[in-house]
Amino acid sequence: MKKPTPTLADLRENYTMAGLDVIDVHPDPLVQFQSWMNLAIGSKIVEPNAMTLATADNNGVPSSRIVLLKHYDEKGFCFFTNYTSRKGQDIAQNPHAAITMHWKELERQICIRGKVEKVSHEESETYFHMRPHKSQIGAIASEQSQPIENRMALEAREQKLLEKYPEGTTLPLPEFWGGFRIIPEYIEFWQGRPSRLHDRIVYTIDENEDWHINRLCP
Numbered sequence: 001m002k003k004p005t006p007t008l009a010d011l012r013e014n015y016t017m018a019g020l021d022v023i024d025v026h027p028d029p030l031v032q033f034q035s036w037m038n039l040a041i042g043s044k045i046v047e048p049n050a051m052t053l054a055t056a057d058n059n060g061v062p063s064s065r066i067v068l069l070k071h072y073d074e075k076g077f078c079f080f081t082n083y084t085s086r087k088g089q090d091i092a093q094n095p096h097a098a099i100t101m102h103w104k105e106l107e108r109q110i111c112i113r114g115k116v117e118k119v120s121h122e123e124s125e126t127y128f129h130m131r132p133h134k135s136q137i138g139a140i141a142s143e144q145s146q147p148i149e150n151r152m153a154l155e156a157r158e159q160k161l162l163e164k165y166p167e168g169t170t171l172p173l174p175e176f177w178g179g180f181r182i183i184p185e186y187i188e189f190w191q192g193r194p195s196r197l198h199d200r201i202v203y204t205i206d207e208n209e210d211w212h213i214n215r216l217c218p
Contacts, residue, residue: 014194014195015107015193015194015198016107016194017107017192018106018107018191019193019199020189020199021215022213022215025201025213027211028211029203030074032189032203033187036106036108036110037049039106040103040106043103043105045105045106050068050069050101051066051067051068051069051079051099051100051101052064052065052099052102053065053067053079054098055086055087055091056090056096057090057093058093058094063087063090065087067079069099069101071179075183076114076181076184077099077112077181077182078179078181078182079180080124080179081144081177081178081179081180082139082145083177084145084176086145088180089145095115095116095117096113097116097182098111098113099111100112107191107192108189110187110189111186112182112184112187114184114185115182115185116180116182117183118179118180119178119179121173121178123178124173124179129170129173133168133171134162136171138158139174140161141154141158185204186203186204186205187202187203188202188203188216189201196218197218199215201213201214201216202216
């Protein structure tokens, strides 16, 4: 007899890989982040730098999407995009955002919240020219988040740009494209545990830019 298909309410995992306590984490959240990121990269997870970016406009209407973390340091966490996109418009109106990185293979996630600023023109230009040639072309060809009649029209734009800027030529950085930096105010490290009693260790920063560490209930 065929088994019934499980319902969404039936789906659950019991996390048993590891635990996490306040005494386990580094006092500096960036060092702790780097430790977890290095492990995720070493574990051969596909796109370990993928993260959900949540933004909201000035009316509080939220939106979210997956983007890629491309740089992080003591100043913050950087991603690159079209400034006229939905996320770019949200950030222009409301310069705050949240990101979540989820590594199910490690039963871990990291949640970060903070203010957002544009990176410098020089930083954007450096990263733009590090990208593959066709990725640069694609960034110029796509009016991100704007309606377009069909895919053929998008590919026609791409082809026209490829003819103007063949492989080996230098493309100019578009004015509408560049990086954003999330300056963290809250960083949470989440480790899955049995019976949904997960470990949540959170760093929050005070007015003196000192980090404080606490455990949260799951």
